[in-house]
Amino acid sequence: MFEMLPPALALIGGALLTALISSRQLRALVVIVAPLICLYFIWQVPDGVVLRGEFLGYPLELVEGGPVRRLFATIFAIMSATGAVFAFNHARRTELVAAQLYAAGAVGVSFAGDLLTLFVFWEIMALFSTVVVWCGGTEKARAAGVRYAIMHLLGGVILKVGIEGLLVTTGSLDIRPLAAEDFSTWMILIGILINAAAPPLSSWLSDAYPTASPTGSVFLSAFTTKTAILALILLFPGESILVGIGLFMVFYGIFYALLENDIRRILAFSIVNQVGFMVVAVGIGTETAINGASAHAFAHIIYKALLFMSAGVVVMRTGKHLCTDVGGLFRTMPVTMWCGVIGALAISSFPLTSGFTTKTLISQAAVDEGLVTVYFLLAAASAGVFLHAGIKFPWFVFFQKDSGLRPDDAPWNMRIAMLFFAFLCILIGVYPQLLYPLLPYAVDYHPYKPGKVLFYLQLLLFSGLAFFLLLPWMKRTLTISLDVDWLWRRGLPVLVQFVARIGKPPVVAARRRLQHGVDLLTASARHTMGHTGPLGRSWEIGTTALWIVLLLMVYVFAYYLF
Amino acid sequence: MTQSDNHWLTRPTTIRWLWIIGYSVLAMTVLLQLLIPVKGYFGVDSWFGFGALFGFLSCVLMVFGAKFIGKLLKRPEDYYDV
Numbered sequence: 001m002f003e004m005l006p007p008a009l010a011l012i013g014g015a016l017l018t019a020l021i022s023s024r025q026l027r028a029l030v031v032i033v034a035p036l037i038c039l040y041f042i043w044q045v046p047d048g049v050v051l052r053g054e055f056l057g058y059p060l061e062l063v064e065g066g067p068v069r070r071l072f073a074t075i076f077a078i079m080s081a082t083g084a085v086f087a088f089n090h091a092r093r094t095e096l097v098a099a100q101l102y103a104a105g106a107v108g109v110s111f112a113g114d115l116l117t118l119f120v121f122w123e124i125m126a127l128f129s130t131v132v133v134w135c136g137g138t139e140k141a142r143a144a145g146v147r148y149a150i151m152h153l154l155g156g157v158i159l160k161v162g163i164e165g166l167l168v169t170t171g172s173l174d175i176r177p178l179a180a181e182d183f184s185t186w187m188i189l190i191g192i193l194i195n196a197a198a199p200p201l202s203s204w205l206s207d208a209y210p211t212a213s214p215t216g217s218v219f220l221s222a223f224t225t226k227t228a229i230l231a232l233i234l235l236f237p238g239e240s241i242l243v244g245i246g247l248f249m250v251f252y253g254i255f256y257a258l259l260e261n262d263i264r265r266i267l268a269f270s271i272v273n274q275v276g277f278m279v280v281a282v283g284i285g286t287e288t289a290i291n292g293a294s295a296h297a298f299a300h301i302i303y304k305a306l307l308f309m310s311a312g313v314v315v316m317r318t319g320k321h322l323c324t325d326v327g328g329l330f331r332t333m334p335v336t337m338w339c340g341v342i343g344a345l346a347i348s349s350f351p352l353t354s355g356f357t358t359k360t361l362i363s364q365a366a367v368d369e370g371l372v373t374v375y376f377l378l379a380a381a382s383a384g385v386f387l388h389a390g391i392k393f394p395w396f397v398f399f400q401k402d403s404g405l406r407p408d409d410a411p412w413n414m415r416i417a418m419l420f421f422a423f424l425c426i427l428i429g430v431y432p433q434l435l436y437p438l439l440p441y442a443v444d445y446h447p448y449k450p451g452k453v454l455f456y457l458q459l460l461l462f463s464g465l466a467f468f469l470l471l472p473w474m475k476r477t478l479t480i481s482l483d484v485d486w487l488w489r490r491g492l493p494v495l496v497q498f499v500a501r502i503g504k505p506p507v508v509a510a511r512r513r514l515q516h517g518v519d520l521l522t523a524s525a526r527h528t529m530g531h532t533g534p535l536g537r538s539w540e541i542g543t544t545a546l547w548i549v550l551l552l553m554v555y556v557f558a559y560y561l562f
Numbered sequence: 563m564t565q566s567d568n569h570w571l572t573r574p575t576t577i578r579w580l581w582i583i584g585y586s587v588l589a590m591t592v593l594l595q596l597l598i599p600v601k602g603y604f605g606v607d608s609w610f611g612f613g614a615l616f617g618f619l620s621c622v623l624m625v626f627g628a629k630f631i632g633k634l635l636k637r638p639e640d641y642y643d644v
């Protein structure tokens with residue numbers, strides 16, 4: 001029937017229908033089926049540019065296919081459909097519409113053949129993800145949404161400056177591997193890194209995602225950071241600075257997650273941590289590394305959404321969002337608990353889960369390049385992931401102490417979504433051969449070598465031992481942790497107040513002096529121009545004529561001289 | 563007291579058994595290295611029990627590192643609200 005439709009259009013159409021249809025059942029059908037139609041068209045896109053356009057004389061490549069693009073778009077569509085199953089019965093209509101448009105933006109970025117198209121879809125994502133944050137409906141969500149929007153609009157401007165600069169210097173908008181070597185390319189890199197939650201601007205993620213609704217944070221966890229990874233793969237493969245940035249993100253995520261008490265904020269920090277692994281891989285830049293980044297992004301979207309679903313059900317059913325308020329929920333929420341545990345094992349790259357078959361590709365890439373330090377830091381970080389997410393999340397939420405809460409388990413549609421993603425986590429872990437052929441480069445890698453499995457089992461299980469032995473030091477506290485956003489959330493207002501305080505006396509004094517000057521001036525004007533003053537009072541006509549003659553003589557004389 | 567308040571998983575005897583099983587599994591993963599050689603990429607990582615020691619020590623370091631960072635960065639929950 002249709003051979004080619006820009007895949008993002010399926011989701012945009014779905015969003016419009018969702019906004020218009022009043023029947024709940026029909027709407028549910030649309031939000032679930034539209035991503036599946038999108039998925040169909042994703043797989044119809046052949047390699048190379050398939051749809052061109054023009055804007056202000058610039059050639060646009062609206063849809064360009066390629067293995068890595070298809071891979072990312074595929075997982076975005078799967079995520080969108082499964083998220084819809086999870087959300088349709090509980091999310092507000094606005095949230096469902098915004099989530100579909102957000103996913104459309106992500107799919108659009110995946111197939112963007114030029115930087116202008118990429119930028120447009122990039123901004124669509126920023127816009128509608130902000131709406132998803134706002135659908136949290138609380139004052140905290142509103143404020144965090146505003147900060148989130150400012151950050152992403154700023155990132156968009158930086159990206160746009162870079163794109164314009166690149167157009168001026170090279171005359172081409174084509175998406176191709178660049179090197180961060182001049183102002184424009186640096187701006188593009190920084191613009192993308194802001195969306196990847198790279199330092200120093202990573203706080204927007206942990207700030208905004210946990211304030212969204214229990215369903216909204218599932219969508220948020222998937223798209224923004226992973227499109228940034230795709231953009232890095234397409235534009236900056238092998239950019240060595242990314243290795244350092246990625247390692248920083250990995251450990252930033254671990255430390256902040258260890259300090260955190262909010263259930264979903266722990267998961268938000270672990271997004272930064274996991275995206276850090278991918279950024280390192282893009283920085284290494286070899287074929288194995290790019291395969292690792294792509295595979296890990298694919299697996300990550302699934303298990304991270306699964307974790308956010310599990311946490312979302314807990315937040316929805318208990319109305320609580322802090323580790324200190326929950327605990328012992330395994331009694332009445334077995335499905336949510338088991339799905340959470342499977343997600344937690346997958347994120348920890350436990351053997352037989354998707355994390356193991358994808359993350360070890362990245363470690364392998366570090367080995368192949370002889371990057372000793374990177375390899376050992378990644379191994380330590382894998383242990384840290386088990387510590388901060390793999391055990392911490394399920395332990396504090398479902399076990400720990402008996403909070404006395406006996407909430408119901410997840411509703412049926414949420415169970416289906418969670419069980420499906422839990423199934424995928426294990427499927428990709430047991431049969432990585434299903435995922436490997438979809439990767440951008442040919443894979444010659446076997447994760448299940450006995451020695452490697454044993455090494456990871458030792459690493460992870462002894463991290464588990466460390467967790468339980470150090471439990472007294474891991475006690476949750478009713479605190480938040482400061483981040484770079486302190487600068488504008490606290491520092492800036494304090495600075496303004498400080499300047500106002502010390503600036504006030506001189507400003508008042510200066511104003512008084514100015515007022516005095518103005519007073520003198522008006523007094524003198526009143527003196528000369530007033531109706532009794534020399535210029536203001538009425539003169540006799542003869543005197544006036546005499547003055548005019550005098551002035552004319554001066555003028556003529558001056559004219560004659562010069 | 564309802565049945566779920568005294569879940570079998572939370573009884574002290576169960577927890578003791580869990581620790582015993584846990585330690586046995588840990589010991590097994592290390593002892594298995596006598597049978598299955600771990601391929602070391604950089605020398606040290608093929609040593610006996612290296613994965614176990616490395617994982618454990620990394621976690622100890624990270625927990626105490628986080629504790630230290632927490633001293634500097636932790637603030638009351640309502641820090642930004644007031």
